[in-house]
Structure formats: C-alpha cells, structure tokens
Amino acid sequence: MSEQQDYTEPVPDRINHRLRADCESCFGLCCVALPFAASIDFAIDKAASHPCHNLLGDFRCGVHQNLRETGFRGCTVYDCFGAGQQVAQVTYRGQDWVQAPHTAKQMFEVFPIMRQLHELLWYLTEALELEQTRSLHAALRSARDETDRLTALSPEALLELDIAAHRAEVNVLLLQTSELVRAGVHRQQKGSRGRQKSYDRGADLVGARLKGADLRGAYLRGAYLIAADLSEANLGSADLIGADFRDANLSGADLTGSLFLTQFQINAAKGDASTQLPLTLSRPPHWTA
Numbered sequence: 001m002s003e004q005q006d007y008t009e010p011v012p013d014r015i016n017h018r019l020r021a022d023c024e025s026c027f028g029l030c031c032v033a034l035p036f037a038a039s040i041d042f043a044i045d046k047a048a049s050h051p052c053h054n055l056l057g058d059f060r061c062g063v064h065q066n067l068r069e070t071g072f073r074g075c076t077v078y079d080c081f082g083a084g085q086q087v088a089q090v091t092y093r094g095q096d097w098v099q100a101p102h103t104a105k106q107m108f109e110v111f112p113i114m115r116q117l118h119e120l121l122w123y124l125t126e127a128l129e130l131e132q133t134r135s136l137h138a139a140l141r142s143a144r145d146e147t148d149r150l151t152a153l154s155p156e157a158l159l160e161l162d163i164a165a166h167r168a169e170v171n172v173l174l175l176q177t178s179e180l181v182r183a184g185v186h187r188q189q190k191g192s193r194g195r196q197k198s199y200d201r202g203a204d205l206v207g208a209r210l211k212g213a214d215l216r217g218a219y220l221r222g223a224y225l226i227a228a229d230l231s232e233a234n235l236g237s238a239d240l241i242g243a244d245f246r247d248a249n250l251s252g253a254d255l256t257g258s259l260f261l262t263q264f265q266i267n268a269a270k271g272d273a274s275t276q277l278p279l280t281l282s283r284p285p286h287w288t289a
C-alpha cells in the first residue's frame with residue numbers, strides 16, 4: 001500500500017533495506033490479504049483475501065496518486081516492513097497468486113505472519129545498534145538470527161509457527177533494551193528537578209496537550225496518543241513501541257533517538273519540515289512543508 005510514498009530522503013544502510021516496503025517486488029499482498037472496514041481511512045468495506053477494486057492487473061494501485069482524496073488515507077499509512085517482497089520473491093519464489101491461484105489462500109495467510117517477523121527484525125536491528133545495550137548484544141543477535149531464520153521457512157512451516165510465543169520471547173529483550181536506555185536518561189535527569197512523568201503501558205493520552213513537553217526517556221509503550229498535541233515535544237529515548245500516533249501533531253517535535261519508532265507511526269501522524277526524525281525514517285509526503 002505504501003506504493004504512493006515517495007521516499008526522497010536517503011535511508012542509511014544501517015537499517016537493512018530488506019525491511020523497507022518494495023511494492024515493485026510484491027504481488028499487492030496488503031491490497032488483497034488484509035480486511036478493511038469503511039471508515040475515515042478506507043472508503044469501502046473489504047473482506048480479507050479479496051482484492052481491493054483499485055488493484056490493477058500488474059499489482060499497482062489505480063489511485064495511488066490520489067489515495068487521500070479518494071478516501072484511502074489508510075493506504076498512505078500502512079507499512080509492511082518489507083514483508084511483501086519477502087513473501088513474493090522468497091517464500092513463493094516470484095510466482096504470483098494470479099499465475100498460481102492454488103497458492104492464493106495460503107499466500108494471503110502467510111503475509112501477516114511474515115509482517116510480524118519483519119517488524120520484530122526492525123526492532124531487534126535497532127536494539128543492536130545501541131551502545132547502551134552492549135550487555136544484551138549476544139542475546140539480541142541470537143534473537144535476530146533466529147527471527148531471520150524463521151522468515152526463510154516454507155509457507156507450511158510459517159503457518160504452523162507460534163508467532164505469539166516468538167513475539168513474547170523477543171519482547172523480553174526489547175523491554176530490557178528499553179530499560180537500559182531510559183535508565184541512562186533518568187540518571188542524567190536526577191537532581192535536575194525532573195519533570196519526567198511516568199505513564200502506564202497503553203496510557204490514554206488521546207488529545208493530550210503535551211506541547212513542548214520533556215518526554216525524554218518516557219515509557220509510552222502502546223500509549224494512545226491519538227490527536228495529541230506533541231508539537232515541539234522532546235521524545236528522545238522515549239519508548240514508543242506500539243504507540244498510536246494517529247493525527248498526533250508532531251510539528252517541531254524531536255524524535256531523534258526515540259526507541260522503536262516506525263514509519264507506520266510517522267505516516268499516521270501530522271508533522272512538518274521542523275519535525276526531527278531518526279535517520280532511518282522518512283518524512284511522509286503528506287506532511288506540511
């Protein structure tokens with residue numbers, strides 16, 4: 001679905017390009033496999049495993065230049081972490097579901113599993129790049145290698161995978177990563193009349209007024225930040241895994257050094273040219289200049 005995204009900024013090699021969506025190498029899997037419910041993000045209801053009516057015969061999107069104007073805003077937000085091209089070119093060796101219709105159902109079931117594996121690879125790769133996690137590097141590398149191995153499994157083996165159990169194992173390491181990084185920030189803040197707030201997992205911060213807030217090292221896992229005003233906030237070293245940024249205002253916010261931020265989250269938010277992003281993420285084309 002991110003076919004319409006025009007990533008004009010260079011992406012450093014430190015994040016494997018394999019974890020970036022390459023729609024040219026995919027079979028339109030997100031446009032078929034996933035279900036939509038008619039909403040502000042999608043103009044239509046669509047059941048899982050049914051092609052979107054805008055999908056063309058060559059797996060391109062017929063309205064990709066006008067997705068937002070035609071009611072498909074959600075398609076400009078979605079990101080598969082490169083799972084689409086992995087399923088298309090590696091798992092199914094370039095044979096698409098039109099040429100080989102007997103593979104279609106299985107391929108559409110494999111895709112969401114692969115997306116979860118690629119998402120974990122994204123987080124583990126990031127955790128391995130951090131100096132603060134040196135004591136965890138052996139365990140992180142092992143988890144990354146194992147996750148990488150799973151991405152190469154056959155379709156049948158992928159469907160039998162206990163993905164929830166694997167996610168839970170990886171999550172232990174990601175939590176330890178978060179604690180190590182945020183502890184360093186908290187030590188620096190100690191004695192400086194820290195204004196640091198603490199939030200529970202999945203905190204309800206819908207519409208919160210956090211303009212200019214010092215959120216360095218904050219625990220914002222799964223936080224609902226929908227339509228929150230985070231303009232000019234500092235989110236350095238904040239754990240943002242799974243945080244819901246839909247329509248959050250990130251104008252002028254500093255997200256460099258934040259933990260576990262994804263393109264999907266950035267695409268869902270609002271921002272501008274003064275929003276500072278990690279080098280691994282791109283400024284969405286729909287943000288204001």
Ligand code: SF4
Nearest residue numbers: 031052054055061075
């Ligand atoms: S509108 Fe385009 S990008 Fe969105 S699901 Fe349909 S074909 Fe895919």
